[in-house]
Amino acid sequence: MRAEVVDLSGVDDRCGLARRVVAKRADEVMRLSQALAGRDKGELHDFRIACKRLRYALERFSVIEPSFAQMAEHFAGLQDALGQARDRDVLLTILPPAMGDTQRRLQREREVCVIAADVMWEALRETAQRLVSHQF
Numbered sequence: 336m337r338a339e340v341v342d343l344s345g346v347d348d349r350c351g352l353a354r355r356v357v358a359k360r361a362d363e364v365m366r367l368s369q370a371l372a373g374r375d376k377g378e379l380h381d382f383r384i385a386c387k388r389l390r391y392a393l394e395r396f397s398v399i400e401p402s403f404a405q406m407a408e409h410f411a412g413l414q415d416a417l418g419q420a421r422d423r424d425v426l427l428t429i430l431p432p433a434m435g436d437t438q439r440r441l442q443r444e445r446e447v448c449v450i451a452a453d454v455m456w457e458a459l460r461e462t463a464q465r466l467v468s469h470q471f
Contacts, residue, residue: 338380338388339363349469353396354469357403360389361466364410371405376424379449383417389463402471406462409467413455420448 341359346352363385370378393407423445430438465471 336384336455350399353392357389357392357396357471358467358469360385360392361463364389364464365460365467368456368463370448371456374449376421379417379452380424383414383421386414389466390414399449400471406466407421407457409459409462413452413459416448416452416455419454420445423448 339359341356343352343355346355364382367378367382367385370382381457389469390407393403393410397407423441427438427441427445430441
């Protein structure tokens with residue numbers, strides 16, 4: 336998934352730059368969050384990448400807005416849970432068919448990771464909405 340271009344027209348200071356970039360990355364996260372309901376591995380991967388981009392933006396601009404540092408930590412936790420699910424998805428694609436027990440274990444572990452990510456997202460959804468609307 337490619338990052339969406341951030342329109343920087345009219346931005347004339349670093350605070351405006353931070354607001355615009357963070358809002359765009361949060362908007363991507365909001366739109367891709369539906370992947371948690373569908374459980375599709377490709378969509379979950381895109382959601383994870385969007386969370387990663389938001390996290391990096393928050394970290395980068397935490398010198399301008401200190402509250403971003405803690406938000407970045409929370410999104411890092413969400414990104415990690417999604418990464419654990421992704422690891423299982425990759426393993427499941429290369430696992431030999433004769434390893435049925437391992438396949439079932441990996442599928443259960445993947446679901447636990449996705450559930451954990453879903454719980455984290457519910458706690459972060461409002462934060463993402465505030466970031467989209469520049470309320471931070």
